[in-house]
Amino acid sequence: MAVATTIPANPATARLNDLLRRAREVKQTSSIDPPLQVSALIEGDEGILGSLQGGKDAPDIESAAKSIFYSTLASIDISDPSFVTVWDLLDILQYCSNRDLCSQQLVLLLIEELLDGLSLTGCRYAFTFLESRRETLISPQSQNKNLVILRLCNELLRRLSRAEDPVFCGRVYIFLFQSFPLGDRSSVNLRGNFHVENVTTFEEYLGASTPVEDGMDVDAKEEVSEDAQVTEKDDVPAISETPTAKPPTMDINALYPVFWSLQNFFSDPPRLFDTENFKRFKDGLEATLAKFKEVPKVIQTVGTSLPTSAESPSDGGYDELASASNPKYLTSLDLFKLELSDLAFQRHILVQALIMIDFLLTLTEKSKSKPYYQAAQKAMQYPFTLNDEETEWALGIKVSIANYLQEGPDGKFYYRMVDTVLSRDKNWVRWKMANCKSFQRKKVPTKDYVDSKSGAQRAVSNKKGTKSRVSSDLHFLSNTDPQNALSQLRHDQKFVKPSPQFYANLIRTIDLDLDMADTEEEKRKLLDTKSSRTWRGLRLASQGQLKSFDNIEHGKGLEKLPPVTLSSEATGDENAPNASEDRDSVPQEQHPSVEEQRAGHQDQIMADSAE
Incomplete structure (x- = not known):
């Protein structure tokens, strides 16, 4: 590497x-x-810069880096293999900036100087460095660094032609989109400015030789009688008109100035706020759509396209329709007929129309009453309001365009893609009109996270020991032969199935307690207990004498069952008392409690599982 002797x-x-x-x-x-x-x-253990540190030594480090950088650029061409010294120097400086040994935007400033001094061919190669180091360069983000990235890319885009360098322009845009967060306001047109510099020029003088005297005045001959109106006037019928009446279409020469004049409205939508301009746009769009439906369709094949100001990509891997890249169409009258038949050309124009119609539909009285429109900046609150008739036309022509775009090869897929993009753009527009409120959530403070975690743990922790549902004493298993342990669990006395009579006795006891209850709270608890035990008894009685339930009066419970349901034959329970026995003679102590029943039931489940 040749280093100039002027380096201090x-x-x-x-x-x-x-x-x-x-x-x-x-x-x-x-x-x-x-x-x-x-x-x-x-x-x-040496540092990256030895004894040099940040702070007071940072200016010396930056001065030394610039001296080496400029001297290398002056002595080595970017195509020379030894130019790798520049890339190594930038990597070293980025390593230092991440450790606060030099300015964070130093590397970006040097890359900006590099791109300014290179040709476009050299910029294409040098830009690869930015793409490959993007995550390192933009992390951490800072306002000063973002401004350098924005200035660097904008200056590069000014030097490029979107028609001649569409791929490189796309690389620059993608780098910009990836370098800035989604909600960054720097990429938002808050003032609502339009690209009025994008002027479409065409052979307007041809309008004098056509039946239409003015390029956009398609209604100049309204005084002609209705019977004499043919191609001189764009008299497209309304959408509600019957399909049997085929609408007349304009002649190619008459349509030419009308069609290309639509581009002036697309680049400057506020022009439509004028009543006359809106009528011209309406007539021109209807005439264009009618002509598209009439002409034969031509689908471009891979590697071929209509003559444009930019070469279309000829990569065989591209889709046939996607291969037609036309950043700026030629407006020659000789090519106009061929362009009208091109399906890709038609779709590009109609997508522009859909974007314009969506803009107009945001100006209806209903849309203007939305909260996000009321919160918009004054520059985006337009004084124009679309009336009911114009709104109906906009909705109708939008449906017609949508139906037409779904025709042809992959038409439904193409329209679904367009509709998805436009739907997302509507949300983007609303966000901009609402003054770009941040939709990113702030990080949860560490203290709040720790407090929430500990609180959740306390909420689910067992404050008191949970009583085991299996209340049977299993200590006998320790003194039992393991081979006989399972048989002990299956013993008949481990679980005694209660009878309906057991619950009937309990209910009679509850009825006595209800008569002696003093407070409403005590009565409520007794009634709940009675309902629960009535349901349990009825469930047991239903196993053998379900037909006896017809004798139960509405609103009555277990105590009204016929006596036959209380026998062992009716319930299938050998332990149940016979009907001939006195119900009151059955001591309550002979029947297990509710907890004992649950415990016995659990024992039976465990025995069945082991079996």
């Missing part, structure tokens, strides 16, 4: 030169990728 001899310059020498040993290739492993340049 200071410790920062000597250290950077030493690191670049080590970099040539670590990174053997001369390409941009892979990035230089800066940590491999450090020997032992």
Whole structure:
């Protein structure tokens, strides 16, 4: 590497030169990728810049870096393999900036100087460095760094032609979109300005030789009788008109100035706020759609397209319709007939019309009453309001365009893609009109997270020991032969099925307690207990004498069942008392409690599972 002798001899310059020498040993290739492993340049415990530190030494480090950078640019061409010194220097400086040893935007400033001094061919190659180091360059983000990225990319886009360099322009835009967060206001047109500089020129003088005297005045001959109106006037019938009446279409020469004049409205929508201009736009769009439906369709094949001001991509992997790249169509009258038949051309024009119609529909009285429109900036609150008749036309022509776009090869897929993009753009417009309120949630503070976590743990923790539902004493298993343990669990006495009579006795007891209850709370608890035990008894009685339930009066419970349901034959329970026995003679102690019943039921389940 040739280094000019004008470089000042200071410790920062000597250290950077030493690191670049080590970099040539670590990174053997001369390409941009892979990035230089800066940590491999450090020997032992030394710092990246030796004894130099940030703060007071930062100006010396930046001055030394610029001196080496400019001297290398002056002596080495970007196509030379030794130009890898520049990429190594930028990687080293980025490593230092991440550790606050120099300015965070130093690398971006040097790249900006590099792109300004290179040709477009060199910029295409140098821009690869930005793309490959994007995550490192933009992290962490800062306002000063974002401004440099925005200025750098905008200056590069001014030098490029969207017609001649569409791919490179796309790379720059993608880099911009990936470098800024989605909700960043720097990429938003808050003032609602339109690209009025995008002027479409065409052969307007041809209008004098056509039946239409003015390029846009398609109604100049309204005094002609209705019987004599043919191609001189764009008299497209309304959408509600019957399909049997085929609408007349304009002649190619008459349609030519009307069609290309639509581009002036597309680039400057506020022009439609004038009543006469809106009528011209309406007539021109209807005439264009009618002509599109009439002409034969021509589908471009891969690698072929209509003559435009930019070459279409000829990559065989592209879709046939997607291969037609027309950033700016030629407006020659000789090509107009061919362009009208091109399906890709038609779709591009109609998508422009859909965008314009969506803009007009945001100006209806209903849309203007929405909260997001009321909160919009004054520049985006237009004084124009679409009346009912104009709104009906806009909705109707939108449906007609949508139906037409779904025709042809992959038409439904194409329209679904367009509709999805336009729907998302509506949400984007609302966000801009609402003054770009941030939709990103702030990070939860560490203290709040810890408090919430501990609170959730306390809420689910067992404050008191949960009583086991299995209340049977299993200590006998320790003194029992393991081979006989299972048989002990299956013993008949482990679970005694209650009878309906058991619950009937309990209900009679509850009825006595209800008569002696003093408070409403006590009565409520007794009634709940009675309902529960009535349901349990009826469930047991239903196993053998379900037909007896017809004798139960409405609103009555277990105590009204016939006596036959209380026998062992009716319930299938051998332990149930016979009907001939006195009901009151059955001692309550002979029947297990509710907890004992649950415990016995659990024992039976465990025994069945083991079996």
